[in-house]
């Protein structure tokens with residue numbers, strides 16, 4: 458019988474053995490996320506929670522879970538967790554930065570190139586029997602070499618996307634709350650601009666900012682109107698950064714040429730959503746980090762975070778390090 462109890466909200470692509478050495482571990486084995494009431498009960502009965510971005514960890518849950526010592530999310534983003542409440546309660550929250558940077562940047566580029574050269578449309582065209590001849594004006598797309606790439610949020614993933622663009626001699630514009638170092642700007646040949654300028658100048662706009670109250674629906678009608686009508690919009694960050702109705706209007710009226718998104722609002726997207734009828738939109742099911750090696754590393758990091766939290770050690774990757782400075786933590 459172990460001292461600690463941990464609830465893991467899905468089967469993970471890594472061994473739980475290191476965690477099982479110190480805790481009684483219960484894994485939710487269904488393919489869908491656990492229902493909220495069950496998650497609440499488990500949180501209340503647990504010392505540690507290892508969760509996914511599909512699990513809403515809200516204020517009521519955190520406040521009721523008086524034994525909870527750590528919440529460990531298997532993702533870099535953590536907008537599903539009420540961090541303010543967790544911090545206030547002295548509960549450290551772990552996440553998995555860094556290990557998914559390359560996988561997500563690769564998927565961003567896969568979508569970018571697929572949209573620029575109309576790969577998915579071409580595949581549908583072929584399968585539907587419309588390929589009757591070589592057409593000099595058929596399925597024309599955008600040349601990427603020498604084009605301008607606007608990166609909204611030059612963090613880890615935005616930077617990795619920009620590095621890949623160097624191979625295409627692209628001009629990089631970026632927005633960021635703070636300027637990046639002159640060395641990085643020089644390496645990427647990147648220039649920090651205001652969002653309006655980025656939208657007006659870019660041939661491709663790629664979103665790499667976290668979801669927060671200030672980025673919720675950052676892209677609406679006005680932003681799409683400010684873009685070139687030939688522009689391509691890419692989002693591999695979070696669906697709610699974009700107003701989906703505005704994206705539909707932009708793509709169906711020709712305000713922008715095409716889009717490719719790995720994230721939607723809501724997620725998963727309903728099969729009746731009008732966005733799914735658009736030819737000039739590619740949608741993948743939130744697979745930015747979905748490579749074998751990356752998902753394994755993410756799971757291992759999440760396990761390491763939960764183990765550290767149970768032992769009362771500092772999490773290797775903590776979202777809210779303020780918990781280590783709070784007296785409320787000592788009281789728990």
Ligand code: DGY
Nearest residue numbers: 531532533534557746
């Ligand atoms: C994350 O980590 O936040 C991605 O969205 C899923 O890998």
